[in-house]
Amino acid sequence: MTVISNTVIRATTRCDIFTLALHSVTLIAFMAASSVPTPIYRLYQHDWGFSATLLTVIFAAYAFALLCALLIAGRLSDHVGRRPVIAAALLLNIISMLFVSSLHRIPMG
Numbered sequence: 001m002t003v004i005s006n007t008v009i010r011a012t013t014r015c016d017i018f019t020l021a022l023h024s025v026t027l028i029a030f031m032a033a034s035s036v037p038t039p040i041y042r043l044y045q046h047d048w049g050f051s052a053t054l055l056t057v058i059f060a061a062y063a064f065a066l067l068c069a070l071l072i073a074g075r076l077s078d079h080v081g082r083r084p085v086i087a088a089a090l091l092l093n094i095i096s097m098l099f100v101s102s103l104h105r106i107p108m109g
Contacts, residue, residue, distance in 0.1 A: 026090065033093050036100060037062060 038059070045055045077085040 029097075030089075030093060033097055034066060 041055055041059060044050075044058075045052070073085055073089065
């Protein structure tokens with residue numbers, strides 16, 4: 001018995017490498033942006049003098065909000081499509097990164 005495969009092997013093109021690089025940079029940016037507030041919470045605890053319990057509650061609220069956002073965006077992408085949701089997420093990510101980078105200019109107190 002002879003089995004003939006219909007698999008087409010193609011060479012990696014520049015477009016494929018660019019797409020992989022773009023997706024990798026996007027993933028790294030989202031992972032970095034989602035983890036930025038975590039180490040700052042200890043500084044806030046020290047500066048503002050709240051307890052370890054309140055720090056835990058704040059982190060839990062952040063994690064819960066992130067989970068809700070992921071679930072809503074996942075459902076939304078089923079209705080609207082993946083590309084518009086990803087484009088909106090990238091835009092919001094850029095805005096939030098610019099906001100966080102400008103926080104050192106805001107007087108605290």
